[in-house]
Amino acid sequence: MTDEKQRHALLDAALRHVPFDGWTWVVLDSAARDCGIGAAEARRLFPGGPAELVRAFSDEADRRMLAELERLDLPSMKVREKVAAGVRLRLEAIAAHREAARRALAFLALPQNASLGLRCLYRTVDAIWYAAGDTATDYNFYTKRALLAGGYSSTLLYWLNDKSEDYAATWGFLDRRISEVLKVAGRLGKGVGAAMSFPDRLMGSLTAGPGLASPRMPFSRRRRGHRRCLPQRSWPHPGARQGRESPNSVHVVIERKTSGILIGSI
Template identity: 55%
Template sequence: MSKRRCPMAKRGNEIRRRYLPALLRHVSFDGWSRRALKHAAKDLGEDFELVRRAFPGGAAGMVGAFIKSADEDMVEALAEQDLETLRIRERIALAIRLRIEAVAPHREAVRRAVAVHALPFNAPRALRSLYGTVDAIWTGIGDTSTDFNFYTKRALLAGVYSSTLLYWLDDHSDGFTDTWAFLERRIEDVMRIQKARGRVDGLTARLTKLAARGARFSPLRCRPA
């Protein structure tokens, strides 16, 4: 699935990435708000309306830009890794870790972003952002599936990523070691479910074949009266 972006969209993304560092300096105190944007514009020496227009959609638009920027940072970091030597589960763990490390300096901003996306009217944006993150992870680790597994993989990863992110928000262990251990457990749970599902699917297929064969060759047939 090729992804093409028009020059204007690319330019808009570049502008937002340039403004984000200034904005993030104030989000921890003022939230994803108009006030934070005003402070960012002042720091940058830019016209406030110009900065505001770079983030359409208010708080949710700012959060979306923050998430997209972190996704892009993760993809760049993944490109520098030797993924060929890693198993799929190791690639996933590495990608999620890199994604969280991309926003680690801004944990309060992440906490406030989660609160913004938790509002009912922001649910569609929240889902789009979550999909964008898990899609970036799968694509970044080299997944090329286009069948039904394309969506199954992303749905499963969404649960792993979001639960790990929420765990990390309240993790005070050195180097976030508790978060990485939690991540490994969540991946193990998913792998176990997938293995069990594979066995059940295989057993179901065999039973279906046996049932069909039995119906075909069974000597117990109804005789006409």
Template identity: 50%
Template structure:
């Protein structure tokens, strides 16, 4: 048990999510079970269970960063480091039904933009944890690509009944291999003199794109990096 009302409410809510989803019923039950003052609970989560679901997703990002920081990745290829980070993020979720219910919630039109933002945050958390320093167009392409890999792997994992979710990790390896093939093809295009001249203007425009600056006056944010 934690003294943090945010974590207390979230833990209490997870007991009910499998039955009632991320709903107002779950939010009310979490308040009753946790003993957190309803006014405090509403102040922390103005939209009730929707904000609880957001907190649950971000908890997974935090756990992933902690586990990744404690892992020895020194002998891994970079693609394997990315795969390990995605795997750690999925394993950090632990409660598959809570993820399933959250996926359903953020598929609804009013919450779909926020669902996309959360996936982008996860991709950014992984790249940042792996030491990505790109500040140009690559900052966006790396995160967009990884967001696609992560979201498709989560959907596969939700339906995976293999031992130890091995089918999911095999699926993840295939998706990353696909990305590596695309990157190899892009490199060949850049090295081709004829294509290089064709794409000279678009490349000149894209070279001016920069990653968003992270604000330094926001609690909990430090060092260079994007604010998403």
């Protein structure tokens, strides 16, 4: 069995234990026993432990979301419909593990895991916009992702507490949030001043390796003085383009700035 298949097997096994034990080393060891894999081998496959398991969970959900989006007739859909479909499919991708998602949010709320939560959130909204056909290379690149990050996070929190049939209340909430996101983005796009200053105010800080831009990050927005980020071992992200740097080695960190605090998400 390849390392990738073993990682998938361990993640699937871990998800059966997470609702009871949370995202912990205990869960990784329990998953290893279930799969007949030694504890040492499991830690080699997930050297980051619980944090890497959470990231694998998020990446797998992104992958499933993109696979379902490809089944839709996206060219015939409006941008609003594509984005809403992306968010809905992302939530449906983790619906079978709702309690694990709730536990993941609690895990990412810890100070030492905040940056991981923001990276996971960025990768999700970036994948949605890219699948929706976004080709922005100016300030719109940032505003769209920052605004959708807020919309996705609030919808996720609403969904986790939704008791309506087939999550009907959540989908209504989602439609309202997407409408707000697109209206705000449209208003911001009308002002030249906003075009020049909004990305810096909204995004706070973008962290990337020296001389590199993030995937689909406008080259015109590279900055000097970026701190170097050590790459984390993880599965390739489904939204990464071939021939470009992967988010595994270029980390984009969205600072907690929007209206209130933008939290990391799963």
